[in-house]
Amino acid sequence: MGKVLIIGAGGVGTVVATKMAGLPEVFTEIMLASRTKSKCDAIAEKIGGNKIKTAKVDADNVPELVELIKSFGPDLLVNVALPYQDLHIMDACLEAGVSYLDTANYEPLDEAKYEYKWQWAYQDKFKKAGLTAILGCGFDPGVTSVFTAYAAKHHFDEIHYLDIVDCNGGDHGKAFATNFNPEINIREVTQKGKYWQDGQWVESEPHEIHKPLTYPNIGSRESYLIYHEELESLVKNFPTLKRARFWMTFGQEYLTHLRVIQNIGMAGIKPILYEGKEIVPIQFLKAVLPDPGELGENYTGGTSIGCRIRGIKDGVERTYYVYNNCSHQVAYEETGAQGVSYTTGVPATIGAMMYLQGLWKKPGVFNVEEFNPDPFMEQLNKLGLPWVEEFNVDLEL
Amino acid sequence: MGKVLIIGAGGVGTVVATKMAGLPEVFTEIMLASRTKSKCDAIAEKIGGNKIKTAKVDADNVPELVELIKSFGPDLLVNVALPYQDLHIMDACLEAGVSYLDTANYEPLDEAKYEYKWQWAYQDKFKKAGLTAILGCGFDPGVTSVFTAYAAKHHFDEIHYLDIVDCNGGDHGKAFATNFNPEINIREVTQKGKYWQDGQWVESEPHEIHKPLTYPNIGSRESYLIYHEELESLVKNFPTLKRARFWMTFGQEYLTHLRVIQNIGMAGIKPILYEGKEIVPIQFLKAVLPDPGELGENYTGGTSIGCRIRGIKDGVERTYYVYNNCSHQVAYEETGAQGVSYTTGVPATIGAMMYLQGLWKKPGVFNVEEFNPDPFMEQLNKLGLPWVEEFNVDLEL
Numbered sequence: 001m002g003k004v005l006i007i008g009a010g011g012v013g014t015v016v017a018t019k020m021a022g023l024p025e026v027f028t029e030i031m032l033a034s035r036t037k038s039k040c041d042a043i044a045e046k047i048g049g050n051k052i053k054t055a056k057v058d059a060d061n062v063p064e065l066v067e068l069i070k071s072f073g074p075d076l077l078v079n080v081a082l083p084y085q086d087l088h089i090m091d092a093c094l095e096a097g098v099s100y101l102d103t104a105n106y107e108p109l110d111e112a113k114y115e116y117k118w119q120w121a122y123q124d125k126f127k128k129a130g131l132t133a134i135l136g137c138g139f140d141p142g143v144t145s146v147f148t149a150y151a152a153k154h155h156f157d158e159i160h161y162l163d164i165v166d167c168n169g170g171d172h173g174k175a176f177a178t179n180f181n182p183e184i185n186i187r188e189v190t191q192k193g194k195y196w197q198d199g200q201w202v203e204s205e206p207h208e209i210h211k212p213l214t215y216p217n218i219g220s221r222e223s224y225l226i227y228h229e230e231l232e233s234l235v236k237n238f239p240t241l242k243r244a245r246f247w248m249t250f251g252q253e254y255l256t257h258l259r260v261i262q263n264i265g266m267a268g269i270k271p272i273l274y275e276g277k278e279i280v281p282i283q284f285l286k287a288v289l290p291d292p293g294e295l296g297e298n299y300t301g302g303t304s305i306g307c308r309i310r311g312i313k314d315g316v317e318r319t320y321y322v323y324n325n326c327s328h329q330v331a332y333e334e335t336g337a338q339g340v341s342y343t344t345g346v347p348a349t350i351g352a353m354m355y356l357q358g359l360w361k362k363p364g365v366f367n368v369e370e371f372n373p374d375p376f377m378e379q380l381n382k383l384g385l386p387w388v389e390e391f392n393v394d395l396e397l
Numbered sequence: 398m399g400k401v402l403i404i405g406a407g408g409v410g411t412v413v414a415t416k417m418a419g420l421p422e423v424f425t426e427i428m429l430a431s432r433t434k435s436k437c438d439a440i441a442e443k444i445g446g447n448k449i450k451t452a453k454v455d456a457d458n459v460p461e462l463v464e465l466i467k468s469f470g471p472d473l474l475v476n477v478a479l480p481y482q483d484l485h486i487m488d489a490c491l492e493a494g495v496s497y498l499d500t501a502n503y504e505p506l507d508e509a510k511y512e513y514k515w516q517w518a519y520q521d522k523f524k525k526a527g528l529t530a531i532l533g534c535g536f537d538p539g540v541t542s543v544f545t546a547y548a549a550k551h552h553f554d555e556i557h558y559l560d561i562v563d564c565n566g567g568d569h570g571k572a573f574a575t576n577f578n579p580e581i582n583i584r585e586v587t588q589k590g591k592y593w594q595d596g597q598w599v600e601s602e603p604h605e606i607h608k609p610l611t612y613p614n615i616g617s618r619e620s621y622l623i624y625h626e627e628l629e630s631l632v633k634n635f636p637t638l639k640r641a642r643f644w645m646t647f648g649q650e651y652l653t654h655l656r657v658i659q660n661i662g663m664a665g666i667k668p669i670l671y672e673g674k675e676i677v678p679i680q681f682l683k684a685v686l687p688d689p690g691e692l693g694e695n696y697t698g699g700t701s702i703g704c705r706i707r708g709i710k711d712g713v714e715r716t717y718y719v720y721n722n723c724s725h726q727v728a729y730e731e732t733g734a735q736g737v738s739y740t741t742g743v744p745a746t747i748g749a750m751m752y753l754q755g756l757w758k759k760p761g762v763f764n765v766e767e768f769n770p771d772p773f774m775e776q777l778n779k780l781g782l783p784w785v786e787e788f789n790v791d792l793e794l
Contacts, residue, residue, distance in 0.1 A: 176660045284671055
């Protein structure tokens with residue numbers, strides 16, 4: 001059906017390449033490229049069967065990207081590199097004339113700021129070029145956005161209250177480790193809280209708002225209101241929303257570690273001069289911390305991520321909870337990557353499939369909730385992320 | 398009376414230079430040298446009156462040290478640089494023919510190991526050269542060793558139990574900061590505990606043994622048994638000791654920070670490869686943490702360090718507690734450095750005075766308790782570290 005170029009060979013890239021390799025009728029040719037070609041080669045070798053081509057590319061180098069895209073000639077580029085690199089990769093896609101999909105919105109390197117404005121500004125360019133850019137097609141953003149679109153389409157006339165709830169009930173057995181790129185993770189969870197209410201954003205101190213929530217097959221976990229990027233596009237695309245919030249579970253030890261990391265200055269994103277070299281503390285910390293890609297082996301438990309929605313159907317208020325539970329162990333056995341990488345990589349694979357099948361293909365820049373959720377929801381069930389719906393349950397929120 | 402060369406321009410070097418500059422009848426010429434000459438110049442300028450010469454020197458570079466010593470021609474070199482550099486500086490002293498004094502024993506850069514063996518091995522060399530090396534002449538080691546020698550000389554026939562108690566009851570107002578070089582500090586306090594009992598060393602887990610102790614004018618503080626280098630020479634020089642221990646106070650927050658720093662790998666002393674450069678995590682952390690030299694300004698409270706001793710005098714058991722309390726604020730007002738630098742720098746100054754006055758001058762390598770404690774004790778009272786004696790009090794230990 002089509003050729004795809006994957007940029008980024010971390011845990012998510014591993015999952016995307018593995019999943020795509022298992023769907024040769026959709027992904028007829030696959031190339032995996034990253035700054036470190038040996039990482040791509042190792043993934044390709046593990047998948048075997050010469051199914052994955054590999055290449056070296058610096059995702060910040062637009063001419064290099066353009067050259068690689070032109071020489072391989074993909075129908076779609078799947079960006080699972082770093083969020084800082086989104087704009088460079090989008091520029092390269094425009095120049096080389098290829099459609100684009102990513103899993104996390106662009107953020108500037110020197111400022112922890114999560115806004116779609118930079119990528120939405122590419123709307124006209126992609127439209128004119130007749131290319132599609134699919135933004136935020138991981139789990140959250142991604143599946144949570146599709147869950148919301150699916151609820152709005154099938155179960156509600158108006159959705160009023162949305163709470164996205166993200167629990168990692170797993171245990172990796174390390175004193176401290178992050179589940180994805182520690183730099184991105186720490187930037188995200190140490191920022192101020194923010195949620196949408198009655199037409200405006202309300203800010204809170206980091207981890208100020210929290211309460212225990214019950215997660216299916218996991219139990220009660222303290223959950224913290226944090227800002228998460230899909231809220232920005234969801235409140236725009238679902239204007240009936242009176243309130244939209246995002247909750248994530250953190251253990252006390254995790255929060256203690258984060259607090260100390262901030263106190264000692266190691267969460268800093270501005271470079272300091274160390275022996276004549278500019279070094280960003282959080283990037284150095286990343287090099288010292290366990291590699292999230294290596295957390296899989298003894299990772300027990302799993303994730304539970306979903307949407308809790310309250311709204312109106314046929315004039316009656318109803319509640320709705322749609323979620324997926326994903327076992328770290330099962331994910332690891334299938335792909336060699338843990339659940340957090342798996343839950344991001346599988347939706348990216350499905351998004352790419354939607355594009356190649358022509359189901360999610362229109363000129364411009366789109367968040368995933370702007371497409372038809374039905375075929376995507378169907379593939380979630382088939383490709384390892386089955387979802388469960390509950391109606392008129394206590395949302396706790 | 399004599400010329401002195403100070404190596405090291407941190408907080409302790411600041412105190413030593415300032416104190417020496419105030420005693421021109423003893424220290425007729427003073428030079429302050431360090432890797433960063435601008436730091437020496439800033440200290441010299443603050444002291445004023447052209448009392449301090451400055452120079453640039455790499456304390457790990459023996460030929461460079463020898464050249465500087467020969468060109469300045471001091472009677473004594475006072476080493477307040479890093480403990481890793483002790484041996485290089487001793488080598489240079491031998492080659493250039495100058496006596497030596499330091500405040501902390503040598504430790505290898507790649508191993509947190511506190512032993513005098515490396516420096517004691519210089520005994521014959523210094524003896525043959527007719528030079529004196531005075532080891533560990535700060536507060537602890539240093540004053541605590543002199544306290545013990547003074548007690549043994551004047552108040553006991555035999556000392557049996559020695560507990561050195563070190564409390565920093567100060568508040569620097571930062572979330573986390575170390576009171577001296579964070580690299581040295583963290584290496585020291587994260588090691589295993591160790592104490593002397595009945596002729597052998599007993600090891601304990603880091604921070605395993607702790608109890609509240611009452612410090613004069615401060616109150617009760619949780620105190621942790623840690624290994625401290627003066628124990629090694631004291632049990633050798635006072636063989637009647639049945640038990641010798643060292644206790645230091647730590648707040649819960651400080652310990653939490655230490656635990657996390659270890660968990661995340663930032664206490665590591667082995668280099669990691671980061672962007673093609675070998676970087677030791679704890680050294681990078683040092684560059685990110687607040688400079689201990691800058692803690693002085695709003696540092697309230699103070700230190701209380703002393704010796705609690707139980708032994709026999711005229712056939713009767715007695716207890717004895719000798720201590721000094723030092724206010725961070727008073728230290729800062731006098732020297733621009735906080736109490737922890739002050740309590741190290743003043744004893745180094747007094748030790749240098751003892752040498753130049755011929756009171757602590759004999760060929761060989763010595764720990765300070767091997768000299769006559771009386772003139773040193775007298776100077777402590779005169780130079781800002783007055784001490785208090787208590788007899789037959791409850792030692793709590």
